[in-house]
Amino acid sequence: MDRRPRPQKPAFPEPFARLVDAFRRLPGIGSKTATRLAFHLLLSTEEERSSLTGALETLASQLVACKDCRNIVERDAGDPEAPLRCAICLDPSRDRTILIVVEDIQTLYSLEKSGEFRGLYHVLEGRLSPLEGVNPEKLRIKELLDRLNDPVVREVILATSPTTDGEATALYLSRLIKPMGIRVSRIAFGIPVGLEIEYVDEVTLIRAVEGRHPF
Ligand SMILES: [Zn+2]
Missing domain, CATH: 3.40.1360.10 (Dna Topoisomerase Vi A Subunit; Chain: A, domain 2)
Structure with a gap:
């Protein structure tokens, strides 16, 4: 029996591992792709990163579901609670x-x-x-x-x-x-x-x- 210690998987520092994990939970993304994306972001410019975080924040804050069909619609800036219809329904x-x-x-x-x-x-x-x-x-x-x-x-x-x-x-x-x-x-x-x-x-x-x- 081979008693040599098995090579350990490299452990990423926690903040990096967290990002890899977040990517891994997306559909169609395996560990390898998740790690590659995380490394890409690590080496990207501040501007590239903030455009990504900005887009993610906008998802929740500026989109609502169309009141008729549940498609996504951009929220009305003047009246954020207004029920809206999407362009197709309109x-x-x-x-x-x-x-x-x-x-x-x-x-x-x-x-x-x-x-x-x-x-x-x-x-x-x-x-x-x-x-x-x-x-x-x-x-x-x-x-x-x-x-x-x-x-x-x-x-x-x-x-x-x-x-x-x-x-x-x-x-x-x-x-x-x-x-x-x-x-x-x-x-x-x-x-x-x-x-x-x-x-x-x-x-x-x-x-x-x-x-x-x-x-
Ligand atoms: Zn609609």
């Missing part, structure tokens, strides 16, 4: 008869990037997941149903992930929405089943919306 050229339900703002932006979807959005802020303790109350379902009381809405497209949780969410929503006399459709995935929707590129996504079927 755009008079959008088709108000179709509403697409997405899990997150990222998917909303992917669809917007394609420029081909002209309806409105509703961001659920997640998907049902009994294992992770996400029940209907934790999602923006009540807000969605309130919006659907507006008789102008004729169709709801369910664009949740083609995963078990995403499918269960779509099924749950369709059971609530259909009795309201609104057409419910599900996006047609040319996407591998099991893939979370945030990883789908915008072209595949808009094709999936165009090929939607009654649900």
Whole structure:
């Protein structure tokens, strides 16, 4: 048996380790990338660092959720508590008869990037997941149903992930929405089943919306 002491992992000084750890908690970032980013910042100029911290602070202080769809909106400087609508919800050229339900703002932006979807959005802020303790109350379902009381809405497209949780969410929503006399459709995935929707590129996504079927 090899009794030589195993090489110890280098221990970073605490303030540096804390930054590495903060990066590591971000999606898609492993230890190696986290360390590389932290070293990059360590060697960056004061100006580069303050532009980053400034942007992070702005996230919380200057952004609010759109009162209708939960997209992000820049807060009104004159009246920081004012409920606001996002540019999409305010755009008079959008088709108000179709509403697409997405899990997150990222998917909303992917669809917007394609420029081909002209309806409105509703961001659920997640998907049902009994294992992770996400029940209907934790999602923006009540807000969605309130919006659907507006008789102008004729169709709801369910664009949740083609995963078990995403499918269960779509099924749950369709059971609530259909009795309201609104057409419910599900996006047609040319996407591998099991893939979370945030990883789908915008072209595949808009094709999936165009090929939607009654649900
Ligand atoms: Zn909005």
